[in-house]
Amino acid sequence: MSNAAPAKSKHDDDDDASSTITLADYILHRLSSLGCSSIQGVPGDFSMPFLDAVSQHASFEWVGNTNELNAAYSADGYARCAQIESRCSDEGQAAGGGGVEQEQEEEEEEESKLRAATCTPLEPTSGREKSSSRSPNRRPRGSKIAALCTTFGVGELSALNGIAGSYAERLPVLHIVGVPSTQAQSNRALLHHTLGDGDFAAFSQMSKHVSCAAVHLGELLIGEAQEEAGDVESECSSRGKMLAKEVDALLGRVVREARPGYLALPTDLVHLPIPTSLLRAPLNTSHAPNEEKVEAEVLREIFKRLDESSDPLIIVDACTIRHAAINATLDLVHRSGCTFVSTPMGKSALPESSPQYAGTFIGPNSEAAVLKRVQKSDCYLFVGALRSDFNTASSFNNLTDQAKTIELHSNRTVLGHAVYPRISMHALLPRLADHLSPRANELRALYGLTQQERPSNRLPSKLQEGEMAGREGENISQMWLWKRIGSFLKEADQVVAETGTSSFGILDTHLPGGRTRLHSQVLWGSIGWSLPATLGVSLAARELHLGRTLLFIGDGSLQLTATEISTMIRLDLHPILFVLRNDGYEIERQIEGPDQPYNNVPSWNNEKLLQAMYDPNVGQSMGGKEKEAQKSHAHDKQVSLPRYFAVKSKKELDDLLKDEEFASCKRLQLVEIFMRRGDAPRALVAQAQASAKLNS
């Protein structure tokens, strides 16, 4: 796919009171101001008018996925990667949270220390520079949303599982659906892509269950009286204003709630004129500030609990990342001196190299030393808790006494069993840091794990040189693999782990600090998600100048979404795709049916699969007199050709990981790691037993 030559949007030249832009450009402008520069999706006739606007807009790249589910997964990955908020960044500060900004100045000194300790500066991308220099709005700091565009019915429903995953796991994704014209809808026309019953609302109703809000721009207009008096121009203008307001409100909710939003855009409204002046008002993406009196009461209660505690433990969980509280939590850890652990969904939010880090807390499946450390505490301060089965090893909350718990969320606070609705963590976190900082030395001294006791994921856990390659020809075990990978990772790498052996195995891998992130779908757990998510992560990582993107996926999950490799190659993205070749759905085998044929997958030749996904010669393969004409249609730009590797022993993988050319990621690389069926990571074996019990 070639990028269309940058065309100027109308509003660049023409911003006087009477100037207008199209509704499509209005939406794109707002998306751009939220840091979005790639639109995922598959074209369809009802979405093409909008895609024409995307093609002509200088700030956007149309991704063109191989199907809509993959597009939604990719958007999910794009939004995840963009949640890399870091004070090292000029822009990457906490969004929302009315009370955050005034606190920030007081923290500057502390910040600069952390900055030096944990990360390298983040440069703004050229794409983003372009967009912010053109935009009158400042992009809300720390946020970046993803967008996908599908067509009515067939396209949008194919995307639903991906959208539902973003809903469950809280990722801000705008789903734009190109729908039939308002005229066709008013006539209840029996169009293709309908259910044949004249009902044009069924699909948006379905999407409501997995969206923070679903806006059907056509319905809003159809609902209006169509034959209003008054001149056509002012009517147009008032309709335009109304729709623009709906778009703004939807985007505000998507960012604020970190959840997908649904926008149905009829073909005939794509070019509706919108007053350019509306773009001057910034989007409102902030949470309402906490009610003062309630916040004061909550703080008194929390302080009391903290003062009574001799050993408060911070537990960093999913929504620390999802609701842009990483930096505030890092401050709290640093200034309070408290020990912290991460849950599987919170892993990588805070640097694992911190001396206060005590490991990954996976409920009863934690390493013994971690569990011991957690049980020693007399006060649990959860930041962004999400106590799902796979995030707690099905213990939910029975290992951390609820009476001793303080839960900070984006939209509520829980003290013991008391819930305080609408009291958000954003204003509380800096106050807790203030309160605890006088005790920092005392609390730091409580850390209490000796070097020997430190969990395997606590320190680099670099294998000794002798262990790196194993014995001659020794097969690759799960236990060895995940530790070995730890030594391969670098600062700012983005690691994507598929639900299965990978998402459990990676919990034993040491991740460097700073802007390295683990992306894993622990709650929604849709197999196949990680491959297209890797596309989105790679795209965002390229835009944000982050490090390499590494995927770990099994041979079973790969088959659900494998075609998306072709999109990665076409867009010249360079992830490493590690495929664990272990003969089928190992996570399922651990739960039930270890020898059942339904857990088998067909044997693929993944080397040929990779070769199939990009054929530089096909433009020349047309026979006969039209060969030349066909050749001119070849539209793929020159990209780096992908490479395939098969590794069947520890030595082979070790050699590959040490190869500088390989590690430098100058092309897409697929590495098949041949492993024994039936081998599974420690945490998965234990989780599978718990899940099988819950099913019976």
Place this chain on the structure above:
Amino acid sequence: MSNAAPAKSKHDDDDDASSTITLADYILHRLSSLGCSSIQGVPGDFSMPFLDAVSQHASFEWVGNTNELNAAYSADGYARCAQIESRCSDEGQAAGGGGVEQEQEEEEEEESKLRAATCTPLEPTSGREKSSSRSPNRRPRGSKIAALCTTFGVGELSALNGIAGSYAERLPVLHIVGVPSTQAQSNRALLHHTLGDGDFAAFSQMSKHVSCAAVHLGELLIGEAQEEAGDVESECSSRGKMLAKEVDALLGRVVREARPGYLALPTDLVHLPIPTSLLRAPLNTSHAPNEEKVEAEVLREIFKRLDESSDPLIIVDACTIRHAAINATLDLVHRSGCTFVSTPMGKSALPESSPQYAGTFIGPNSEAAVLKRVQKSDCYLFVGALRSDFNTASSFNNLTDQAKTIELHSNRTVLGHAVYPRISMHALLPRLADHLSPRANELRALYGLTQQERPSNRLPSKLQEGEMAGREGENISQMWLWKRIGSFLKEADQVVAETGTSSFGILDTHLPGGRTRLHSQVLWGSIGWSLPATLGVSLAARELHLGRTLLFIGDGSLQLTATEISTMIRLDLHPILFVLRNDGYEIERQIEGPDQPYNNVPSWNNEKLLQAMYDPNVGQSMGGKEKEAQKSHAHDKQVSLPRYFAVKSKKELDDLLKDEEFASCKRLQLVEIFMRRGDAPRALVAQAQASAKLNS
């Protein structure tokens, strides 16, 4: 995938009053009685307890698709192929329609003539023999339903677009969803595959929009008082009876309404005991009989209209096939002597070799002679009309004066503008044949198209020998291709055409009579559908001893669902996959953006793709000492290796089609037909203009 050794179901040996079977076996038994012997789907931990029952059941094959959307598409294809009702068959007669059976005896003489004229006998398959000899129920004649099984949340939502297609186009598909245990649901446990909010009903609510009914077996029990008095055994039995009744009612609706049904099956209910005696009552899949008085009035009105008409024309449409009215309509045509035309969705329902066939009626995009013939008529008798845009070239009903129209549907009759609800065509069709038969010679004489005027799809339209191969090296055009394919087709072939150039082009192809069928998704039109649908069609065609399965798909649509080729190979199915290699989404280009990059697709090497989908050596590719162990995990049975062909000129395609080995379909074959971008079938060019206009 190996087939599990046939294991006896409990109910084979044990059918006394107190005997029970599990709920899973009860569902499977009912499915088997409806002619279903393949379960499509992807395993997940909440569905595996049911899949264990499938594996152990002698009558079922677990398909194991590469993803859930593909599974749903495949189920759709399976249900379509099974709608081949034919009086040649011992079993294949019209289902439902209270009044049909008594009419049938009177028709026997006529039937036997038609039988000889249009088809060869249909032998029951070995699988079906097995199932019917074991079953106390007789399979409802003419029906066969498809089934797929997915897992809660992630799996079921991935399937939704496919299910919606079956809903829109009216295919009977049971969607079984393995859901968390009733205990976990009662506790609102925060499980993986949930939205994280304790709501276990959201997904069934979403499915309701695209199902005739959604039954959540867990909710039914959770809704019951849990602490009832009484002995445990009788409580179990009453619960079992209640759930069995719900299953029966759901299956009845699925067959009757020819639409998908949704069944949520909690893991802990899979083994719930159900009294075997319940299986003695046959499933009620019939429509209620028409109300006598109303039916009499409707018949009087229809007879009056027919008597006043000098030239009634029968228009055969989609629901003739969907509601098992093919044979009754064929009788009507034969006995009345009326001329008939088929719509795109009705094409192939009745034999195109009939002398009364006047062509495919595509509204204003019909060939001129067909349009002339239609406009000559003074009375339109629509059977199973579905007047959607692509089925009428966006004319909807403005070419057939509604005042002169009689519409027969499965659930209503429309005379002019008057609707008679609940008056079904099944009882009416034989009465119309009776009424018109005295005029048969008169009406037959009105046919009125000369041999020269006959449309290209009216007769075999075999190209002359000189035209078959074109000039030396001449490229393959759309206009040539579809006529050439007509000469390749044989009786009982199943032709699947993707929405795009294929579904429009195939309208110009002559299809032989009898049990040949065209399968195309004209209303729902989801790109990518046809490839997995070909899997389902091939499976059903093998079970029903039908002819070859041929797919026509473009290189763009192929990429959405290509992985399903691997399932076809693994199951040793032998379709021919014709891939029209024309450089992207041609149907979209015809509507909008002919040169927009969003209509490009990446260039794939489809020869390597095919090779990638089956690797007989992979079981031996494990290195080191575990090589032998890994080898023993190779589970793919021996299958015929697929073949790839590329054809770039008329001559090359002609040679291939004349090759007997190729035509005999002894393996899966993929043929890439290289064609010029921008070339499109006549009917598509016209439709694209109409659609673009409607969008603006």
